[in-house]
Amino acid sequence: MTTTIDRLDEAGLQRHFDERIAHDQRIEPRDWMPEGYRRTLVRQIAQHAHSEIIGMQPEGNWLTRAPSLRRKAILLAKVQDEAGHGLYLYSAAETLGVDRAELTDRLIQRRQKYSSIFNYPTLTFADIGVIGWLVDGAAICNQVPLCRSSFGPYARAMVRICKEESFHQRQGYELLMTMMRGTAQQREMVQDATNRWWWPSLMMFGPPDSDSPNTQQSMAWRIKRHTNDELRQKFVDMTVPQAEALGVTLPDPQLRWNAERGHYDFGEPDWSELKRVISGDGPCNEQRLARRRAAHEEGQWVRDAAAAHAAKQAAREEAAR
Numbered sequence: 090m091t092t093t094i095d096r097l098d099e100a101g102l103q104r105h106f107d108e109r110i111a112h113d114q115r116i117e118p119r120d121w122m123p124e125g126y127r128r129t130l131v132r133q134i135a136q137h138a139h140s141e142i143i144g145m146q147p148e149g150n151w152l153t154r155a156p157s158l159r160r161k162a163i164l165l166a167k168v169q170d171e172a173g174h175g176l177y178l179y180s181a182a183e184t185l186g187v188d189r190a191e192l193t194d195r196l197i198q199r200r201q202k203y204s205s206i207f208n209y210p211t212l213t214f215a216d217i218g219v220i221g222w223l224v225d226g227a228a229i230c231n232q233v234p235l236c237r238s239s240f241g242p243y244a245r246a247m248v249r250i251c252k253e254e255s256f257h258q259r260q261g262y263e264l265l266m267t268m269m270r271g272t273a274q275q276r277e278m279v280q281d282a283t284n285r286w287w288w289p290s291l292m293m294f295g296p297p298d299s300d301s302p303n304t305q306q307s308m309a310w311r312i313k314r315h316t317n318d319e320l321r322q323k324f325v326d327m328t329v330p331q332a333e334a335l336g337v338t339l340p341d342p343q344l345r346w347n348a349e350r351g352h353y354d355f356g357e358p359d360w361s362e363l364k365r366v367i368s369g370d371g372p373c374n375e376q377r378l379a380r381r382r383a384a385h386e387e388g389q390w391v392r393d394a395a396a397a398h399a400a401k402q403a404a405r406e407e408a409a410r
């Protein structure tokens with residue numbers, strides 16, 4: 090088999106790749122792949138990794154002010170999980186021949202994006218619950234299909250990430266249930282946080298399909314398995330009954346069940362807001378990137394020490410041979 094592939098010219102390799110995609114077979118790092126496929130994966134996986142790392146900040150904001158030791162331990166574990174997700178994803182990107190340090194530079198220099206959702210502030214502890222419920226809920230909707238993405242390392246990273254995300258979603262919902270059983274002021278906090286995070290959560294799925302330059306090709310390559318609008322609809326359908334069970338109102342007067350379609354109808358997100366936030370003009374963009382840059386610079390001595398240690402170990406092993 091390998092020798093047959095070795096003898097293929099560029100057109101033959103492309104045909105072989107297309108057949109594997111058509112048969113839902115995984116593409117692995119050493120397989121031939123079109124340059125555009127590699128570039129698209131690096132773009133999406135790196136953005137996803139950056140989102141996990143920047144996504145630690147809004148929740149990290151409440152670590153020192155969690156209302157109990159139990160809530161603090163839960164939040165700390167969640168934020169650490171997000172660091173882990175970032176690391177799996179950077180590792181998956183590295184199998185495509187890019188370097189994690191280079192990807193971090195691209196983020197810090199604003200040459201790569203991260204999810205719009207992490208540019209909104211976390212104003213009260215109810216935001217922590219709503220991030221778990223809505224933001225992790227949206228992340229799960231988007232990422233479960235990515236477990237079947239055509240690129241092996243990305244799909245496999247997603248399996249573990251999704252398991253952890255679903256735990257995150259449940260902890261958020263449980264926190265909100267607890268607050269809803271509390272005082273009137275706590276219930277107001279939950280409603281206020283829901284009002285602020287609902288529309289930004291819908292925007293996490295990206296622009297509408299009619300304005301999404303990458304969807305068609307990414308679907309053809311089976312990197313993405315559903316369009317942005319399909320996933321947004323799935324999220325709305327899944328979330329409305331959860332809001333009812335919780336006792337909060339979703340801030341969309343157009344939200345109603347459409348028996349004919351078998352789905353909820355919902356209002357149009359403000360796409361100009363998504364564009365603004367993506368292009369750097371959201372409420373917290375400056376703060377998030379400044380914090381990431383400072384953490385990177387302050388961590389230089391750790392990277393230097395790790396590199397010096399690795400060099401010393403390698404020299405010792407060489408001497409012992």
Ligand SMILES: CC(C)(COP(=O)(O)OP(=O)(O)OC[C@H]1O[C@@H](n2cnc3c(N)ncnc32)[C@H](O)[C@@H]1OP(=O)(O)O)[C@@H](O)C(=O)NCCC(=O)NCCSC(=O)Cc1ccccc1
Pocket residue numbers: 132133136137138140141144145171202203204205206220224225228231292293294295296300301302303304307313317367
């Ligand atoms: C659906 C989409 C995000 C976008 O579809 P595509 O086909 O790739 O693009 P499309 O043509 O539709 O858009 C045109 C342009 O707009 C960009 N853009 C679009 N939407 C956004 C946006 N919302 N924010 C910023 N940029 C956005 C897009 O990159 C493209 O720009 P480019 O051409 O690159 O310059 C896809 O990349 C995906 O599924 N990614 C994997 C999932 C993922 O990354 N999840 C991360 C969040 S979950 C998490 O971290 C877990 C967590 C929870 C709680 C706490 C902590 C952590």
